[in-house]
Amino acid sequence: MRRSFAPWADPTERPLIRFENVTKRFGDAVAVDRLSLDIFEREFFCLLGPSGCGKTTLMRMLAGFEQPSEGSITLADRDLAGVPPYRRPVNMMFQSYALFPHMNVERNIGFGLRQDGLPRAEIAARVDEMLRLVQLERLAKRYPSQLSGGQCQRVALARALAKRPKLLLLDEPLGALDKKLREETQFELMDLQHALGMTFVVVTHDQEEAMTMADRIAVMDHGRIVQVATPGEIYEQPKTRFIAEFVGDVNILEGRVRGQQDGLWQVESSSAHGPLTVDDADEVLQNGQAIAIAVRPEKMVIHRGEPPPDALNVLRGEVWDIGYLGDWTVYRIKLPSGAIVRVTRANRSRFVDNPIDWDEQVHVTFAPDAAVILAE
Structure with a gap:
């Protein structure tokens, strides 16, 4: 059901929330800069970005705690100016x-x-309904000082939902929870939003949180939106280097375009043994153009010996660091150019005979379609 939900792809669908050329200044500082954005009914929408990027200011303007310096904000076709x-x-x-x-x-x-x-x-009926919804019936008579962080979070959520608003805004809602509880609560929020059919807009700087919960994500930087897309598009097809580096782990390889061969771009890079071959048909490049190539660590393959003869995109290096994460092992490989690439490998068996160790010479490869070209 969530996979088929895409009102933003329907040109006849009216957005629930519309920001049009919104700017917010605090003195000489511009917190939000000529920003336009549509959010649709029943959408779980996430504003993602580093501290100071303007995401909380944008939410506060929507809530009415701040007023735009320029532009307009509408909710269900109603201009919110002065409300x-x-x-x-x-x-x-x-x-x-x-x-x-x-x-x-x-x-x-x-x-x-x-x-x-x-x-x-x-009131009593609505409170009982909310207590059942957040599974706190047994704790109805307790005070906040007698609750855990996760229970307090549920109370705050129930209070926000009790008035049955058209829109619920959540400002870093899971920041006070420990990692395991935060992960569990992400799925609970998703289930709750889907069951109620409400529109949720959440502000966070946690990429994993945004990727897990959101139908769409708006990545913000310096008061502007850099890209709005689904989590999969943000991760797999970042539009800029900032997004590629901010959302998830990524390896950036610098190079210059040598031309095309069989429809694939050939790129000269000091990091690689031979030219890199990249399948990114959306890009229009010029010979000699400086570019950056983004490759996610899980899309790189580490080889202890020589890679297969037909392998493309071969990097050589030395194992510099190893991080064992239980389900994954992370290898940091130092290349002759001095650059370090990260390679992750799933731990599919409990025991590995003669595992790759520090200081070993290894090869790393990746497929042409595993890379995304980021024009400099």
Whole structure:
């Protein structure tokens, strides 16, 4: 179902949220720079980028805590200019969770409903529904100080969902959780969003978190959006060197174009033994043009001896470091040029006889279609 969900690919679909040429300045500093973006109903959308890239400022403008210096923001075709936060059909879940310490779980969840003046019976029914949804029925009478970090996160989520907003904004929602709980909660959020049919917009600097949860990701840098695409497209077809290096691990090989042969680009590189052969038909290049070639570590193959005679894209080097991660082993190979490439290999068996060791001379290869050309 998630795989078939792609309203952004339908030109007749109206976006739920539209940013049009939005700029936000704080004095002389430009936090968001002429940004345009569409987000669709029922989408799990992620704003991803390093600290200071403008992603939280963009979310705060959508929530109404900041106003654009220029441009417009619309929600369900309604211009949000001048609409205060409490008048917007939006709820925001903060990184700190911001739970009231003097209220127990059920009163925290029902706080916004009481502020809206809903009848007691409706508040009680809605709170019970939220408690079941986040599986905290047994903890309804506990206070935040008596809860774990993961439980506090669930309370904050239930409180945000209780008012049934059209849109839920999550600012680094899993940052306070440990690694294992964070991974479990990612899937819980996905299941919850799908079950409720709501639109989620999450801000994070964690690439793995964004790749796991989002239908689409907007990668931001210096107040601008560099690329908007699905997680698979972001990872496999990064548009710029910044995206290739920011999202996941990557090896960057520098070189110059020598031309084409049989429809494949030939690239001269000091890192390789012979020309590199790259299958990236989308690129239009000129002979002599300086380029960078991005290859993910899992798409490189390490050879203890000589590679097969028909192998393309052969690199030679010395094993500089080895990192055992349980399911994967990471090899850092130092090339004669001084560059270091990372190669990952799945540990498919429990024991390996005579494993590759430090200081060994090895060869590394990759297929022509494993590389992406990034024009300099």
